[in-house]
Amino acid sequence: MDTQQNTALTRALAEVPGPLPTSGVIHIAIPHTDRFTIVGNHLAQHPDLSCTAVGIAVRIQSLPQGVEVGIKALAARCREGEKRVAAALRELEAFGYLQRIRDRLPSGRVITRTVFCNQPTALALVRSGPAAPQHPATPAPHPAPAQAPTPAPAQAPAPAPTPPPEPDMPALPPVPPPPLLAAHQAPRFVPLVPPPTAPKPPPAPLPQPDDPTPELDRAATALLSDLRRHTAEFTLSETDIRHLVPGVAAWLERATHPDTVRRTLTTDLPQPLRHPAKLLKHRLTALLPPPLPGAHDLTAPARPRITVTPFQTCDDCDRAFRSPTPGHCRDCREHREHREHRSEDARTAA
Known part of the structure; x- marks a missing residue:
């Protein structure tokens, strides 16, 4: 009896x-659509949890x-025991995801609150920033008592009066620019898998033979055309075969047996x-063997000869x-030279 296929799974894979x-x-x-949680x-x-x-x-x-998210409450909800739950909570507390703070109620009772933050790095940036400027409450304007107008002196013109701010539009203090914290701080966590929108590196080019010959081209074409006899999935078109021939020729040029190429x-x-065709191109490029070494590469380097006296x-x-x-040693040579000098001196004196 054949193995039953999951039709729904096959249909879902086709839509990927x-x-x-x-x-x-x-x-x-x-x-x-419902009952889900977003996890960063x-x-x-x-990498450390x-x-x-x-x-x-x-x-x-x-x-x-x-x-309740205490040790006993989580152990009752999960299959892990209290020791593993306690160790996991300590890890989360060490990396800022979980915090336990003591709070005093109005009745005077001290309790421990458990706070879970889904982004501790963002919380740290918010804490390190400056506090938002608080504007003091503007008091309600009081009506000024009526006064008699004072005439301006005649000898000097009075400066133009500055209009006071309106009661409903008070002057606000200047707001300092926000600090550039995000530009100087490196991200704390680096994801192990790049996002789907990350640019992908260009694919490696198909290998080419160093010395293309008609024999290599004919052998590579025959090998690619013969693949369908061994594996029915590799029934390639003529266009695909012409595109993949240089890669197979590069393998054959490096003294790779055709059976080895076919098996790979x-x-x-x-x-x-x-x-x-894409799978063949990938394997021809990624699994290309190096050229065979020559006879001079396998020869051990000659040791330098040391001349021994x-x-x-x-x-x-x-x-x-x-x-x-052969001859005389150094002492005998010096003794002979000394005797010869003395003989010359004696003949000169005579």
């Missing part, structure tokens, strides 16, 4: 945009306000295989000394 990855997880994203990647991909701490944080974040291209295929025996004193040629 773009080519499916050859390995790793495949995401089927169905939008939530800084928490889900935190354990998976238990991340799961406890998601459980706390999904609970409504006022629900057709082994461990993803299911389902949607783009066979042989030992000689002195003709006069039979002492051993090093010299390329």
Whole structure:
């Protein structure tokens, strides 16, 4: 009896945009309409938090306000024991996600409140910023008592009076510009997976043979055309074969056996295989072997020869000394030179 196929899963995979990855997880994203919680990647991909701490944080974040989140209460809701829950809460408290503060009620009773913040980095930026300027309340204007007008002196013209501010539009103090904290502080958490909108690097070009020949082109074309005999999914068109011939020729030029090339291209295929030509291009590019080393590359480097001066025996004193040629040692040579000088001096004096 054949294995039953999940029709709904197959239909959902067919609606996934773009080519499916050859390995790793495949995401089927169905939008939530109710009962969902938004969790940031800084928490889900935190490099220093354990998976238990991340799961406890998601459980706390999904609970409504006022629900008890102590150690015993979470242990009753989760399958982890009290020790693992307590350790996870300590991790969350160390990284700022969870805080316990002591508060005094109007009755005088002191209680401990548990505060969970879904973005501790943003909370730290808000705390480090300056306090918002508070404008003092403007008192209600009082009617001034009526006074008799005072005539201005005749010798000097009076300056133009400055109109006072209207009672309903008081003058506000200047507001200082906000500090540029976000421009100088590095992000605390770096996501391990780049976002889907991140630019992707350009694909590597298909390898080309160093010395293209008609024989290489013919052998590569025959190998690509013969793939459908071994794997039915690789029934390629003539356009795809002409595009992939240089990559196979580069493999054959590097003394790769055709059976090795065929086995590398057709082994461990993803299911389902949607783009066979793209898979062949990727494998021809990413798995290209290096050229075979030459005979001179495999030869061990010759060691430098060290010339050793042989030992000689002195003709006069039979002492051993090093010299390329036989003769006398240094002491005997000096003694002979001294005797010769004395003989010359004696003949000169006579």
